Amino acid sequence: MKFGLLPACLLITFSIPTFADDCPTPVGRDGKVFLLSDRGVIHYIDSATGEDIWVDAIPRDAAKYYSSPILAGNLLYCAREDGVLSTVEVSESGMKVLAENEMGERLAAAPVPVTGKLPVRGVDHLFCIDGE
Numbered sequence: 001m002k003f004g005l006l007p008a009c010l011l012i013t014f015s016i017p018t019f020a021d022d023c024p025t026p027v028g029r030d031g032k033v034f035l036l037s038d039r040g041v042i043h044y045i046d047s048a049t050g051e052d053i054w055v056d057a058i059p060r061d062a063a064k065y066y067s068s069p070i071l072a073g074n075l076l077y078c079a080r081e082d083g084v085l086s087t088v089e090v091s092e093s094g095m096k097v098l099a100e101n102e103m104g105e106r107l108a109a110a111p112v113p114v115t116g117k118l119p120v121r122g123v124d125h126l127f128c129i130d131g132e
Contacts, residue, residue: 023038023064023065023066023067023068024036024037024038024065024066024067024068024069025068025110026068027068027069027070027071027076028047028071029071031046031047031048032044032045032046032047032053033045033047034069034071034076034090036058036065036068036069036076036078037065038064038065038066039057039060039064039065040057040058040059040060040065040078040080041055041056041057042055042056042057042058042069042076042088042090042095043055044090044095053092054093054094054095056094056095058078058086058088058097059086059097059100060080061080061082061084062082063080063081063082063084064080064081065078065079065080065081066081066108067079067107067108067109067110067111068110069110070110070111070112070113070118071090072113072118074089074090074091075087075088075089075090075098076088076089076090076095077111077113077118079107079108079109079110079111079120080107081106081107081108082106082107083102083103083104083105083106083107083122084100084101084102084103084107085100085101085103085107085111085120085129086099086100086101087099087100087101101129103120103122103127104122105122105123105124105125106122106123107120107121107122107123108123109121116130117129117130
């Protein structure tokens, strides 16, 4: 296989032409996918069919969600460019915003959970949130 070429066995199972946001990368598990739009809309999708299981939204100001969400257990962490880190509890039946943390500076990188901690990169600082 040459770099940049997809294998011949690749099978596209669905395509969503109306989902046109270009920044956050989807995250998934157990055959389901969370798609976060830059406007804060979360689609919970069945990866076999592309059908929405549910759609809801995280509050957003004028700022957008550019970084990709991170899923840790049943918590989805979503960083907004104006410095707000949202913690969203997700389940098969829907979502609930648990917290919106103002980090004090612009966030554009995806947080990464590491052994009970959540490092978050801001424009000027690296923050580490303890899960305890």
